[in-house]
Amino acid sequence: EAGVTQFPSHSVIEKGQTVTLRCDPISGHDNLYWYRRVMGKEIKFLLHFVKESKQDESGMPNNRFLAERTGGTYSTLKVQPAELEDSGVYFCASSQMTGPNTEAFFGQGTRLTVV
Amino acid sequence: QKEVEQNSGPLSVPEGAIASLNCTYSDRGSQSFFWYRQYSGKSPELIMSIYSNGDKEDGRFTAQLNKASQYVSLLIRDSQPSDSATYLCAVIDTGGFKTIFGAGTRLFVKA
Numbered sequence: 001e002a003g004v005t006q007f008p009s010h011s012v013i014e015k016g017q018t019v020t021l022r023c024d025p026i027s028g029h030d031n032l033y034w035y036r037r038v039m040g041k042e043i044k045f046l047l048h049f050v051k052e053s054k055q056d057e058s059g060m061p062n063n064r065f066l067a068e069r070t071g072g073t074y075s076t077l078k079v080q081p082a083e084l085e086d087s088g089v090y091f092c093a094s095s096q097m098t099g100p101n102t103e104a105f106f107g108q109g110t111r112l113t114v115v
Numbered sequence: 116q117k118e119v120e121q122n123s124g125p126l127s128v129p130e131g132a133i134a135s136l137n138c139t140y141s142d143r144g145s146q147s148f149f150w151y152r153q154y155s156g157k158s159p160e161l162i163m164s165i166y167s168n169g170d171k172e173d174g175r176f177t178a179q180l181n182k183a184s185q186y187v188s189l190l191i192r193d194s195q196p197s198d199s200a201t202y203l204c205a206v207i208d209t210g211g212f213k214t215i216f217g218a219g220t221r222l223f224v225k226a
Contacts (some may be wrong), residue, residue, distance in 0.1 A: 035166065
């Protein structure tokens, strides 16, 4: 069974440019999460999809970030325009269910560097 | 106060020793607690989950939970150099939807 896959693994862009990150969850997992880890800080929740609907987007930093999950399969996270403080590792995770005792499986992450 | 707090380390232990990793959390309603291991450049990997007070053992790993003290720990017995990684404490929030992570503790096991 394929795990959670993320693309690209690394991205270096200039300030002001646009970057789109992609996450393919484990097949059959309705729940998809985006997290971000900036240098030296903890992994922070960004948002949660249940199928194609945004369940919780309280962690999105600002309106430069846009996440979509059309059709309830893969998800994209677009940053436009990118700023220096957006640099970090963006993780995607998926799970079959929500609630207690639910394990989330993580992708390898996308390392974003804004210069 | 951070939602999930861990000592960032690094924690350095000799091979064969017991490594003790600690974590406190702020949400009293949390019911699910996890320890993830993350090697450099890799994704977090779940190694232990615990849901009730007390100890839970799995091989060389023992997770301990004390809900009254809002405290979770992970003990690694007979530490090996391959255990060197960052260990992330994670808690599912009261609503049951979000996993909240601590900043992680870096562990070094010296051969």
